[in-house]
Amino acid sequence: MSFEEFQNRSRLYVIGALEPDEIDEFEQARKQFGQKAEDFIGECYALHEAFALSLKPAKSSAALKDKLMSMVREKQQR
Amino acid sequence: MQGNLDGVVPLETEEETPRLETSMPLLDPGAPTDLELMRGIQEGDPDALSLLYDRYNGIIKALVLRVIHNEAEADDLLQEIFMEIWNQAKNFSAHKGKPLGWMVTLARRRAIDGLRKKQAYSRAEERLQSETEQQPEAWAHNTTETEISRGDTRQLIRKVIDSLPPPQQEAVELAFFQGMSQREIAAKTNTPLGTVKTRLELGLKKIYDGLKELRHEL
Numbered sequence: 001m002s003f004e005e006f007q008n009r010s011r012l013y014v015i016g017a018l019e020p021d022e023i024d025e026f027e028q029a030r031k032q033f034g035q036k037a038e039d040f041i042g043e044c045y046a047l048h049e050a051f052a053l054s055l056k057p058a059k060s061s062a063a064l065k066d067k068l069m070s071m072v073r074e075k076q077q078r
Numbered sequence: 079m080q081g082n083l084d085g086v087v088p089l090e091t092e093e094e095t096p097r098l099e100t101s102m103p104l105l106d107p108g109a110p111t112d113l114e115l116m117r118g119i120q121e122g123d124p125d126a127l128s129l130l131y132d133r134y135n136g137i138i139k140a141l142v143l144r145v146i147h148n149e150a151e152a153d154d155l156l157q158e159i160f161m162e163i164w165n166q167a168k169n170f171s172a173h174k175g176k177p178l179g180w181m182v183t184l185a186r187r188r189a190i191d192g193l194r195k196k197q198a199y200s201r202a203e204e205r206l207q208s209e210t211e212q213q214p215e216a217w218a219h220n221t222t223e224t225e226i227s228r229g230d231t232r233q234l235i236r237k238v239i240d241s242l243p244p245p246q247q248e249a250v251e252l253a254f255f256q257g258m259s260q261r262e263i264a265a266k267t268n269t270p271l272g273t274v275k276t277r278l279e280l281g282l283k284k285i286y287d288g289l290k291e292l293r294h295e296l
């Protein structure tokens with residue numbers, strides 16, 4: 001697999017869209033390209049952030065946050 | 079699902095190592111950075127979680143809603159996600175990426191897991207169809223300076239995504255927001271598997287390249 005092909009697969013990998021039969025080959029190439037591959041895969045996670053930031057923020061109630069914070073504080077006291 | 083909770087790490091280039099800066103909202107002077115808040119959470123400071131929640135609950139909930147299409151379930155998941163951020167903060171490493179990337183990856187995984195469970199009992203297709211039409215109203219609010227800044231970022235990112243040919247956009251959105259495999263997308267869109275793969279590869283590459291260009295505009 002060329003590095004360009006590996007890059008294409010990496011972008012599928014980070015969103016979980018590689019098919020099971022493609023994963024072995026991908027993992028082999030990942031080992032072969034070493035740190036260069038790890039760096040590229042890490043960079044591809046920016047896609048996650050970008051998709052989330054393409055959406056308009058949604059509102060939540062203040063009660064939801066209050067409940068969350070009380071659960072956190074309760075857990076902390078245990 | 080493949081992948082892990084790694085975030086963004088520097089791109090390998092010949093000169094320096096630039097990052098894909100896609101998102102950071104403008105912070106008030108003196109406000110703690112996301113990284114400082116994550117460190118606070120790692121040290122068990124609930125106020126740090128409270129601030130992080132205020133900063134990102136809207137984005138995380140929008141992501142969950144986009145996947146699960148149900149307000150009440152999205153609220154439940156939002157709460158679970160922030161509890162998981164609290165519980166799993168020790169696993170976050172700044173060397174591997176930014177806090178927002180880590181949180182979004184975690185939130186997406188939880189939302190898609192939730193969707194899969196939900197699809198086991200319900201006719202999700204019908205609900206998805208009707209609720210997609212209601213989304214713009216549900217998301218409408220954008221008042222503070224920070225929100226406006228995020229709005230600008232959102233428009234720029236949206237522009238990149240919207241510039242894709244519709245079949246590529248559809249494939250990418252089904253994969254990312256619905257967690258569909260290539261085979262599932264092929265079946266849903268009645269398209270050959272090889273075509274779906276090509277659409278995904280081309281679409282994601284264009285978005286990735288577009289984000290690199292956005293670094294200079296944001």
